[in-house]
Amino acid sequence: MEPRAVLSLDEIDLSDLGFWLRPWDEREGAFQTLRRENPRAFFEEPTDIDSPIPLPHGPGYRALTLHADVTEVSRHPEIYRSGQGAVSMIDLPPEMVEYFAGMISTDNPRHARLRRIVSQAFNPRMIKSIEDRIQTVADEVIDQVSGMGECDFVTEVAAALPLTIICELMGVPKSEHERVFRCSNLILSMGDPEYMPEGEHPIMAFLAAGAELTELMQAIGAERIEHPTDDLTSALINSNIDGESLTHAELASFFILLLTAGNETTRTAIAHGLWALTEHPEERAVWMADLEGVTPTAVDEIVRWASPVIWMRRTVAEDIVLAGDDLHAGDKVLLFYNSANRDERVFEDPFRFDVRRHPNPHLGFGAAGPHFCLGAHLAREELQVMFRELLTRLPDIEATAEPDRLQSNFINGIKHLPCRFTPKKPVSA
Numbered sequence: 001m002e003p004r005a006v007l008s009l010d011e012i013d014l015s016d017l018g019f020w021l022r023p024w025d026e027r028e029g030a031f032q033t034l035r036r037e038n039p040r041a042f043f044e045e046p047t048d049i050d051s052p053i054p055l056p057h058g059p060g061y062r063a064l065t066l067h068a069d070v071t072e073v074s075r076h077p078e079i080y081r082s083g084q085g086a087v088s089m090i091d092l093p094p095e096m097v098e099y100f101a102g103m104i105s106t107d108n109p110r111h112a113r114l115r116r117i118v119s120q121a122f123n124p125r126m127i128k129s130i131e132d133r134i135q136t137v138a139d140e141v142i143d144q145v146s147g148m149g150e151c152d153f154v155t156e157v158a159a160a161l162p163l164t165i166i167c168e169l170m171g172v173p174k175s176e177h178e179r180v181f182r183c184s185n186l187i188l189s190m191g192d193p194e195y196m197p198e199g200e201h202p203i204m205a206f207l208a209a210g211a212e213l214t215e216l217m218q219a220i221g222a223e224r225i226e227h228p229t230d231d232l233t234s235a236l237i238n239s240n241i242d243g244e245s246l247t248h249a250e251l252a253s254f255f256i257l258l259l260t261a262g263n264e265t266t267r268t269a270i271a272h273g274l275w276a277l278t279e280h281p282e283e284r285a286v287w288m289a290d291l292e293g294v295t296p297t298a299v300d301e302i303v304r305w306a307s308p309v310i311w312m313r314r315t316v317a318e319d320i321v322l323a324g325d326d327l328h329a330g331d332k333v334l335l336f337y338n339s340a341n342r343d344e345r346v347f348e349d350p351f352r353f354d355v356r357r358h359p360n361p362h363l364g365f366g367a368a369g370p371h372f373c374l375g376a377h378l379a380r381e382e383l384q385v386m387f388r389e390l391l392t393r394l395p396d397i398e399a400t401a402e403p404d405r406l407q408s409n410f411i412n413g414i415k416h417l418p419c420r421f422t423p424k425k426p427v428s429a
């Protein structure tokens, strides 16, 4: 896909939802213009959000579009803070803090403490132990559709693996997976009409989804206190570092952060992966010719290509100069990972989908720093297993229509993607 510069610099408004509904090539064209002509452009915050609870009107933000700036900011959390007003574009009002101000919106020393607690439970050894499970679930997901010859790739394939794995990790029973799917869609999409309950205001629906997941956590948590298991929720409830354990509110927001972060992002990457393979049959051929050898680089290229999380925010704690631009205490900066991942200063031929790209210093999981994605290892494993299985069992699978995209400036989501393939018997049949 080549970028199309249909907007001039003055016409680009990243705060306008309309911008995010433009075709991908136009969006890419706009970010290319920003990188070239004003890589740290200032934007007013959206003013037209009709909200039943008061939202603070913020000072606007700088859109950081270069790989070097996103890297620099992520590396200096003492200057570019996550806990000052959260990592959302608009500061979180108090009603939302309880559910949504998880570890991702904290700074040291609190962040280090929370990350230590969760990392204990969420380490490569634990992920290793679920590798077999990822393989089994991926097989089951493909079994469900393999005889059909066509399906909705997002809801029936891409969503099913990460949802099942994260729910199992957290100890969410199967009967509640659908609820987690619905609530995490609501929380991360924040406004796409498809996910909104009839007649409900998006912000109230967002809060209700947070409350619903908290209730679920309370029920599972109470059970785990009585009967600990080896799931993540048990580990979090019983974690105790230097005599400290998680407070009730911390536990609730952790639960919500893990369920939402572990779900929609990986689903988005898998869906973009199929779309990219459909549009680039020559890259599929390269991958299939050496499935084992190419899978690791292909999966990272899918994450770069998809950039499932479009941005995260930081707030400047002290006056500082960033690449020649003066920033002042209280200024907001948005780290546009999607743009950093197409930065022509870093990536050769950035608009080429190249399954063998190496090196590939993409920032899809964030840049190096304390907030780097906790689930990167898990997500890579899920993507590797899923594509290895798909390309082995349904090798001609392809999308049959354009993706139906999520209306969001935050997640580069795909809601539906019809696909077809030569039907095969399920392996378990």
Ligand code: HEM
Binding pocket: 074, 103, 104, 105, 115, 166, 257, 258, 259, 261, 262, 263, 265, 266, 269, 303, 307, 308, 309, 312, 337, 363, 364, 365, 366, 367, 369, 370, 371, 372, 373, 374, 375, 376, 378, 379
């Ligand atoms: C392809 C899939 C994924 C992508 C693209 C992705 C992307 C990201 C990004 C961009 C960040 C922010 C980094 C920063 O602010 O510096 C992040 C943080 C995080 N991610 Fe992921 N993620 C994915 C999968 C997962 C999974 C499977 C989980 C796990 C359960 C997860 C859990 C988290 C958590 C807990 C944080 C916050 C870490 C912190 O603040 O210390 N993510 N992710």
